[in-house]
Amino acid sequence: MGIKDLLRFLKPYTEPIHVRKYAGKRVGIDAYAWLHRGAYSCSMELSLNSEGEKKLQYINYFMHRIKLLKHHKITPVVVFDGGNIPCKAGTENERYRRRKVNKEMAMEKLKEGNVGGAIELFQRAISITPSMAHLLIQTLKTENVEFIVAPYEADAQLAYLSSLGEEHGGIVAIISEDSDLLAYGCPSIIFKMDRFGNGEEIIIDKVFNSTEIKPSFRNFNTNLFIDMCVLAGCDFLPSIPGIGIVKAHALVSKYRNIDRVLSVLKTDKGKQVPDDYARSFKEAVAVFQHATIYNREKKNVEHMKELPETLLESLGGEIDFLGPIIPPSIATAIAEGNLDPSTMEAYECSLSQKNSGLAEIEQYEVSDPADAVETRSASSQQTNKGNKHRAAKPYPAFEVHRDKEKQEQSCFTVYSYLSIKERSISSTSTMTVPRQVLKERNFSDEAAALSKLVLASEAHNDEEISSVSEEFLVKTPDNNPFRKRKLHSENTETTPTTKSSVTEDDQSELRRQTLDSQESVNSTTQTLDDNKEQFKVLKKGKISNCKASGNKKSSILNFFARI
DNA sequence: CACGGGTGCACAT
């Protein structure tokens, strides 16, 4: 997506480069792009959540590129998407639906024995789930690769980092695929980087200063550039029919003032221009200028650039569309990868314990395994549907106490609770980390270090295994312990109906932690109440994380710990 | 020039 046709339009300004140009520098990485690409090699395995290491191929892909950067003495700073901002609502549900259809068709093909056809469809069903992101985060942690989870758009966070000096954690360039970064004002962006480190770079100063090159931007400034981008159509606002990048550029060049451009368009296009276009336009521009980002030094969330009074007034003080401000403790937990920004649940990993060989992790069959998949999917879908017409909710977690129905649907989830000793894993090579996490053999040494898992219940059967990612929590080391999460609403009986070989100890541990969780939830609720003022803004938004996570979100109780 | 439709590609082996 991004800005329609912008990259093509700026083609004359792109220069082939190699990343070694940034040796010794800090470079930002838009995690989503590589996650998505990496997932191609294992789309079927991810979708089926099948056993084995293949489905972790995307981690290898990513880390391979990290290695490449390190090899060239670059310090990578990986940035993940957080919650979607309200303006972006809409697209996601549709995407989710399509993915689901693709997946269903893929399953068909598979049953027919047409593996090739199935893979093709699985590739169309790829979605980057929070658990995939989190597994990558775990890997980055063990490899000491710097990362940050943006409160909302990774692009905005990257732009913000670009504006900081390196001594304050800033970056000098960004590796991405997304043309939005230009609108956000990033000075230097590398597109289409391949596995050898070759890519195409656009340097915004060159665009503004070049006297020779074709589409001239010589009388442009950053603001006009953003105006042009929004006119041409962006993720937050579609363009007026008949207006593309070329006309947008022409209009802005000619009038050099957006209000004039808008009034000209109004007279020229009349009907074609939506009534609230001017306002929507200002909001879209504001997202690029004042997006909500995480300030690591202050450990809080703020706007990339403060909103001037005049703008605030013209928007009637309504700035929720930028994404609600999140309380510092939560923002930090999100940024550090301990809290899923879209659900506010503690993170889960999509390791398939069923087949992973983790001895301790057992599958618990719960009540009616029959339609676990359908239940899950159906509830997700309902959720999505329900949100379609009103503004979607950004943080469903906060609605838990209101949304009984959802709670009821949420029922079970398996989760486990591992603690990983950073020390023990970090010495291993990048490529083996995921395996190590998954393999029983490798585990055994550290069995003691890896704590027990707990589990709760999620209805599942083989079918589900193959379609819904198994999840369990990884507890991070000492510094940010977060608690588990996910309870059944009335969970006096959260204690799973275990019929497997859990030891007594495990069971009592489980019960203990279950109680613990209960407490956590209560205190969470408290926290929310305390922050009511701040959170009343949570009324619109979107249920989704990482641009593509259609999957799970749905309906679980969450909570997060005392941070 | 905008826009819709069609194609091919990513990853990897």
Add this chain to the structure above:
DNA sequence: TGCACCCGTG
């Protein structure tokens, strides 16, 4: 899928 690229149409 998401994206780039090409082509024909209005």
